[in-house]
Amino acid sequence: MADIRFDGKVAIVTGAGGGLGRQHALELARRGAKVVVNDLGGSMDGAGGGSDAANKVVDEIKAAGGEAIANGSSVTDDAGVARMVKDAMDAWGRIDVLVANAGILRDKTFAKMEIPDFEIVLNVHLLGTVKPAKAVWEIMRNQNYGRIVVTTSSSGLYGNFGQSNYGAAKLGIIGFMNTLKLEGQKNNIHVNAISPVAATRMTENLGMPPEVLGLLKPELVTPGVVFLCSEEAPTGTILTAGAGAFAVSRIVETEGVAIGPNATVEQVRDNWAKIADPAGQQAYVNGGEQSAKFFRKLQGG
Template identity: 60%
Template sequence: MTLDFSGRVAIVTGAGGGLGRQHALALAARGAKVLVNDLGGAVDGSGGSAGAAQKVVDEIRAAGGEAMANGASVTDFAAVQAMVQQAVDAWGRVDVLVSNAGILRDKSFAKMDLADFRLVLDVHLMGAVHCCKALWPVMTQQKYGRIVLTTSSSGLYGNFGQANYGAAKMALVGLMQTLAIEGMKHDIRVNCLAPTATTRMTESLFPPDMVEAFGPEAVVPAMLVLAGQDAPTRTTLCAGAGGVEAANVTLTQGAWIGRGPGAPERLQERLEAVRDRRGETVPASGAEQGANELRLARAPR
C-alpha cells in the first residue's frame, strides 16, 4: 500500500538542510502541504537566516508541491505558537509534526560548560515540547495527529562527548512514551526516529566510502512510516544506510530480594539474576514495573 499524504499538512522543524530537508521534500512529494521551519543558524545554534527554509520551499514549489517557510526558533514558545497558527490559517489543520531541529555543543563532560548543556536541552527537548504543546489542541480537536520526535543512539546508548545531546535525546523517548498514551484516545500517534546520517553535523564522522550510503535520504522511509496514517505508536525506529532497527526500553523478570538489613547483600549476590534478559518485556506503561514487583512479592517462597 502506497504511503499517501494527500490532503495532509505537515510541519518539519530544522528543515533547511540535512535530514529535515529530506523529510520535507519527501512529505511534499507524497502530497502533503509542508511548513518548512528553520532558524537558519550554524551547527552550534548561533546566528539565523530565513534563507535556508525558503530555499527548500522553492524546491518543493518547483516540483509542483505546496509549501511555506518559517524562521521561528523552537526555543521560543510564542514563536512556535505563531508557526502553528500560520499553518492552520493557510491550510486549516496540521496532521504531522516532524520535530527535527537540533544543535551540537560537543565536549567531554569534564570540559563542558553548563550553559552549553542547558542550550542543547533547550533546543532538542524544549523545542520538541513547544511544538507538541502548540499542536496538541489542534490535533486533539481534529482527532488526528502524527508526531515524530528525533532521538539518537547517543541518547539510547551513549556517546563520548555528548552528555548534553544524549540527555536531551533520551528525554525525547520519555516524552514520546507519555504523549503516546495520552494521545491514544484522539488518534494522536507519537513515535521516535533515531537516524544515522551524514549531515553537516556529522559528515566528518564517517569513512569516505560510506558517506553516500549514509546520506540523509536513507532515513526518510522510517520517517514516512512513523508519520503515516497507519503509523504505530510508542515505537522507536533506528535507521541509516538502508537498515532499520527498533529500540525498546525493556524490563527483566527480576528477582525478589526482600527487605531488611540483609537485602543489599542479597541483591549483590543475585544481581546477575536481576539483570538476566531472558523473558524481558516491553512494558505498556510505567505501571507495569509496580505490577511486576507485586508479582515477585506475592510469589511463593
C-alpha cells in the first residue's frame, strides 16, 4: 500500500512547541502537510507565555524542507483562536486537520483543590479543544473534508489520584467527540481521540524510573495520531498509544435486566450480578441505540 501523505493539506497542531505536539507537527510536515505550530509557551500550570517554542519547531520544519508558521495564541482565547485560523487561511486557503493537543496540569487531591484550579484545567483542556474545533468547523463543512484529533487521557477514561480536574476535562472531550462524529459524517469530517502514554513535561513529576521514561518517547505515539489525521481514518474512535503499542478503548454497556414497571430498590440489589454481567455488553454508536435497548426490554424482547 502507498505511504500516507498530506501533500496539499493544511494542519493546525495546538500545544506543538514541545512533547507530543511537536512530534505530531514534525511528522505531519515530513509527510507533506503545511503546519500551523500553535503554542502559548507557558509553564505546565498555564502561567506565562511566549512563542519561542513554536518558532523553534517552525525552524525545524523549514530546515527539513517543509512549510510552517508559528502561532502563540492561547486556545482558551476567542480572539487568539480566530487569529490562529485566520493565519492558516491567509497563508494557504484551507484547513484539513486539527490536532487539539494543548494542555496544562494543576494536580491536587480533591480535598485540597481550589475551584480556580478546577476551572482553569477545564478551560484549557475542554474549551481549549472546543474553541479551535468550532473555529475550523464551517471551513471543513464547506470543503466537505476534515480530520479532527482530540486528546483524552487514561485519567479521564479510568481515573487517576489527584487529577479530578484533569480527568473531568479529558472525559468531557470524549462526550464532545461522540457528538461531533455524528454531526460531521455527512461532510466527511472524522473526529477521533488519542489517549497517549508518553514521557513529556506533563509526566516528568510522576516519579517513573529513567529506563521506563526512555521507552515512553512521544514520537512513539505520533504514528497513531497521524493515521487519525489521514483520509483513511475511522471516526469516533478512542485510540490509546504508548511505547509503540496501540489499542482501542470503548465505553460499553451491559445487556442488563428488565425488572418491570414496579421495580424496587431491593430488586435492583438482588439482580445486581445480572445487571453487571459483562456477557453481551455493547459499545453503542449513539444514545438512540441505548434507548432502543430499553424499549426492547420494555416490550419483553
